[in-house]
Amino acid sequence: MSLIRYLKVPLHKRCTSDAFYRAFHRSCTTANNNEASKTLKTIVDLPKHARVVICGGGVTGSSIAYHLAERGWNDVVLLEQGKYTCGTTWHSVGLIGQLRDDVPSARLVKYSAELYRSLEKAGHGIGWKQCGSINIAQTKDRVNLLQRKHAVAVATGIEAHFIGPKEIERLAPVLKTDDIEAALYVPSDGVVAPSDLASTYVRLAKDRGVKMFEGVQVEKILTHNGNVHAVQTSLGTINCEYFVNCGGLWSRQIGKKSQPRVQVPLHATEHFYIVTKDVPGVDPNLPVIRDYDGLIYYREWSGGVMAGGFEPVAKPVFHTSIPDKFEFQLLPEDWDHFQILLDAILNRMPAVETAEVRQFVNGPESFTPDGSWILGESAEIGKYFVAAGMSSTGVVASGGVGKQIAGWIIDGEPSINLEAHDILRFVPFHNNRRFLRERVKESLGMYRMKYPGQQWKTGRNLRTSPLYTRLKAEGACFGETNAYERPMYFSDIADSEEQWGIQKGTFGKPIWHEHVKNEYWSCKERVSLIDMSSFSKFEIMSQGSEALDLLQYLSSNDINQPIGTVIHTGMQNSRGGYENDCSIVPLTDNRFFMIAPTSQQTRSFSWLRKHCPLDGSVMISDLTSAFSGLNVVGPHAQQLLADVTDTSMTLTDFKPMTCQVIDVGYAGGIIAMRLTHAGEDGFVLYVPSEYSLHVYDTLMKAGKDYGIRNAGYYAMRKLRIEKFFAFWGQDLTTDDTPYECGRDFRVKLDKGDFIGRDALLKQKENGISQKFVQFLLKDFDTEKDVWPWGGEPIYRNGKFAGTVTSSAYGPTLDKMICLGFVRDYDENDNRIVHKNINRFIMDKDATYEVVVGGQRFQAEARLYTTKEAYTTSDPVFIPVPK
Template identity: 40%
Template sequence: MTLPTSARVVIIGGGISGCSVAYHLAKLGWQDILLLERKSLTSGTTWHAAGLIAQLRATENQTKLARYSADLYTKLESETGIATGMRQTGSITLALTDDRREEILRQASLARALGVEAHEITQETLLDLYPHLNTDGFRAAVHLPGDGQADPANIALALAKGARQRGVRIEEGVKVLDVLQERGQVTGIKWQSRGDIGSIDAEIVINCGGMWGRDLAAKSGVTLPLHACEHFYIVTESIPDLPRLPVLRVPDECAYYKEDAGKILLGAFEPKAKPWGMSGIPEDFEFDQLPEDFDHFEPILEQAVSRMPMLANTGIHTFFNGPESFTPDDRYYLGEAPNLRGYWVAAGYNSIGIASSGGAGMALAHWIEHGEPPFDLWDCDIRRAFGFQRSRKYLAARVSETLGLLYADHYPHRQFETARDIRRSPIHEALKSRDAVFGETAGWERANWFARPGQETDYRYSWHRQNWHENQRVEHLSIREGAGLYDMSSFGKLRIEGRDAARFLNRVCANEIDVPIGKIVYTQMLNRSGGIEADVTVTRLSETAFLMVTPAATVIRDMAWLHRHVSDNFAVITDVTAAEAVLCLMGPRSRDILPEIVPQDIGNGVQPFGTMQEIEIGMALARAHRVSYVGELGWELYVSADQAAHVFEALWQAGEPHDLKLCGLHAMDSLRMEKGFRHFGHDISSDDHVLEAGLGFAVCTKKPDFIGRDAVLRRKDNGLKSRLLQFRMDEPELMLHHNEPIWRDGEIVGLITSGAYGHTVGSSLGMGYVPARGETGEDLLQSKYHIEIAGEKHVATPSLQPFYDPRSQRMRT
């Protein structure tokens, strides 16, 4: 085979994802694009996908991508001459429990806020739309008329043809053996075809390899955590006079139904899935299916026959079992690998690849072209992946759960049950022995709440007050009124040091970083538009050394951002997260506890808020950082991991006479909500302008040059387009979580970005952005606001100030 010796872009994988990326790059005018497929186009997963096209996703931006896909697929046939089979059949989701009813009504509220048509329908209307259905157990149903279904393989082939028409070269039967690199930059690929082996120079390589993608990425040191699972469906024999029907989802029975050419396709997302390909995928795998496992599918089928009685008298034409890729968090991966420039990824679609790939291809092409995505894509950013997630044992355990979670109840605070106890704090066992109930973030086991004596140490999920609500209240009030201790060893900790460290950090951070030794600076790293790429604190440890502290989930992202911008500055960036534990002692009585085990003066005159000092604590050494994410007097104590257990014991012993309480991160969340402290990934993101987020106090425009400065000055001059408000529900029994629509004077104007119950305030609190073009803060507050919860609107009180201690006097005293 004669292949070119060089290409600007090489795309690996000829499924719908690779074809979409090729199509969209070519549409932007890129030339010299080569797509390589190991076997035949669509032969991996695309060809056997069910082809459901749903518009609504969990977030606004993911919904934008799904809606883009649906719109694209309706246009491809006229552009390419290949029918995509796109039909706007609509979809229905049926709820059989009260909790599921709450969920789907919340989803319908979100849909309407995002411009997706959605209606709650009666049992009678459901039968009009789906006359063959047994509606026993009906609690609610939601209809999305704009959803549809399509032919997956033909969509991919249409995208491939559209790419070819714009100059993309597509070669089948070519396996990419390796991605070549030099000095942290992609230089090309090595290929094999029918016994021939060669290489191709390339500036950019895009891994769209689906279930093959993980192992290929690992050869280059790139983490791409995904694993194939067996995915089952059956197709019936033809059913006489079967009309066109909407797609039907019955998540309480783990099933979906699709009418197709007079037949019914019944698919399953069973609670415990079967991972596949632990030892690799067979070399000859092409348009293949896996062995039948009727025993595994039978419980789903039994419920389906009851739900749709006509199936009892209908033969099965096809029993299909095919592999699909799933990820540890049920979100796919897009973006550039954080540790290898020019290595891009679009993979791991968790059985929504057809609905997602059109938008994902557009977004990735934009990202490559402009150096940034079209909007915030943190949900699916490859930089959220951690190295330990490459482990096949980890992935096999986790994806056996995540497949089923697609149709499980999506409760707030739901915790993964598999692949746990991987990253543990040095005081993990001490907390466990005191009845800590753990959650997991970025692999870290973190104490979320502490059970009372005799109380079960498990979650009981609900959309309302969960079984730990009272525990959270006690922990919350202990920090407000006394003293509480919680473990934040999971904090990401990046040490930046070298001759140019201060200059470099002043370039990437919006606040002034060239401060005296011991000073702690709260700051954001901004993009060119003034959006927030990171929300961090930076502590000056010495003339040439700084510590950046960041959330556990974003440490890879933030480190990649730093490396991207370090340029020719003489500065070394090191991840020291595992080296130190962080114990947070907070509350008005914390200053009574520390002097019993700390000989240094910790008074306000010596250590005011926003400073750090090295201390002796018990018989150990630590750094005491006087900062707070809960709005009270307190310290974050940074302790060498080997001394953390000793320091914990010393603190606990000294605190017992002062009624020191162990606290979890649910309490921390409710405390920070009362103070209006933002949470990255919810309240602030790369889409949110730092001034509109209310964080202008952390921006030093006197500095002559930092990333985003011009955008900050422009927004100051031109006025804000929106403002982040805080809301307090007037009905204290209500619960806010996330994504509830905000109504202003009778119109939907935004969504709640995060919510929690404020135990001091005595009501649920939330934050959310409200349009504010040409309006003052006073103008915004004079309007009437409601928050929609599961289809019902409730009165809310807005504020630009925190509902608790708006002047922040308590944590500074």
């Protein structure tokens, strides 16, 4: 019957979920259940020991098992509480789309697509069909967003082309095109049959020695000395070295089955699509259609279409618990909630209205607080890995996730930078069940328009500074980072939504531009206060030298400095890349105060604890909430503080890059550092939280004569980008080293062994293949042009050479400034190592362009070197002449 007639049929007379499952599963799966069962061991063979135990037999868990076996690790056991694919894999739609918001994610899904092509070519029958995809934009803003995705595709080597309505009609005649602005066509995208893919992973892993078990429940994960020790199951205990939580919908519950509990922040929501019978004009090779502004997608399905989407406000389910034996089950139909998607489906493909309906599918999917995946080793238990929260993209990601998690286990780290998906990005608050229920209503909307700086509306106003109420009254407009509300800028006329950072989005000049420019000049010419309470703060201490020994081993700079010295240092991985970028102060011989970026709170603490001596000789405390932070920045900062403290603030008595414990007003015990993280003179005060309001009020009252004003993080971003300061988490990643970003002076190779020393020594001897560069855009109109926000491609002599990591308008230079790494590649896209990469970058014949909003802007490259000594509050950068 047609869709319209189908909607009039009573629910109890429509095709049942079980009936649909049987039809759906038969059409998805070419290998029958009897054949699959031959690959499984009986339960009496449950081993007593395995190197790796994987919990979850969906497409993610089976991929990890397959990739471990591919690397030669076959002492692996995979446990599934029900039947393989019984969670969400069986009702997944199998879209393989490679467009992503960042290069590492695109590289990961590109590998998946390549793997699926090779599996199909090898005769494994996973239903791979390379039909391409058409990604539609109905508005100019959406075109801008697609241009950003196109830049990522270019950087990743994924073929993608912008096409217009006529070309769309040629590729997909069944579509209505009169309201389309443009589309991005990706020829190498496609579709697979998810159940066949998972069955293939299972079969190939079994062939390589992996043991597979259905009907086995994980009851408890046991630990010893902070690491995984064994897995207790419904059929006995398996001793193991590694555990991988791939439980899908059940992953959060599985996280509770250990002591300490592992935080896996995800929540299930309803997720909808319809499947039709034959639709006139639908070709078997119809490209996958994604109409982002309509929030919908289509794929061809046996002559008909499968059409669904991501509604703007989702419906959470299973808030208390997931029903027992929820295997191969669907949720009740909800046409009212689906209506907003149905309207868009009928608009884009009118022929669907008269098509016969096979089924309305409402299958639960789990989503994370930010819509990104949850991957990596947990903060709570060593060798406990998680691969969950795939947010309805588990099939497209399964190949790459399987490879990366397998490599993470075997090599100790993934081969690509996965910080956007690392489980360590969360703090315990994110796992709060009530928070998750509210946030996933919003985070399901992956097709929503994503403007630069866009803020979440749900789950706000929870982690706040002691100054929050006072700053809000002063007109602060907040943005959330790691669940912490931070003042981004101040406005005298901000409404309630703007104060939450919720405002009309734009890719051009933001509404806060003039406010931030005024704050910038206050920092440059007078004095401002910036609330930096959200910065992560730690205390590392010991009775003897153990704390110093630990920090020396973790840091590339020399931590053995006089008491009160502020030491900027990276903490490198084995490849020399940044695992942390922090400031460390020796407060006594065996007590150290450490500051790290807001977004790295869990990661920083985990890295410290991971390398701590097992004998308990080093104590690490997270003091983030114990101290607020006030950045007193500007030429009048010294005199202002001199008016409110008994400590001498002169340059002679309080040198740059030093720390003293001072009083301000009536309050004492304030840790003051002479630095600002922005290149201007000033101080950062770490104030015991109970004194925060008193210290703030004291400074504001005394500062009236100096023209004091509040400033936010946007002003500090302008200052640091203009001064060419790289920030960890924005510019620096686990792939970037100090030599590549101009921080050679912070590496002390002669101090003794530390993590990453060998890699850095090799770079110093052999050279590097990339360098951090500042670009000034020429002929850029801040009023009319689309602004760069990060991720834009950089071209050298017409050849792609890197991407922008961060950007800002610089009022002093009166230019739009972009920061980013420039790399040199050969004809096969292999990196070229230069003994003197500065010469390559600043070659007099080299020309640079940055592509912003589809427009190429000529750019002046500025490469900087640093003085070897800490002679000012921050490193001094000196231009290298052309």
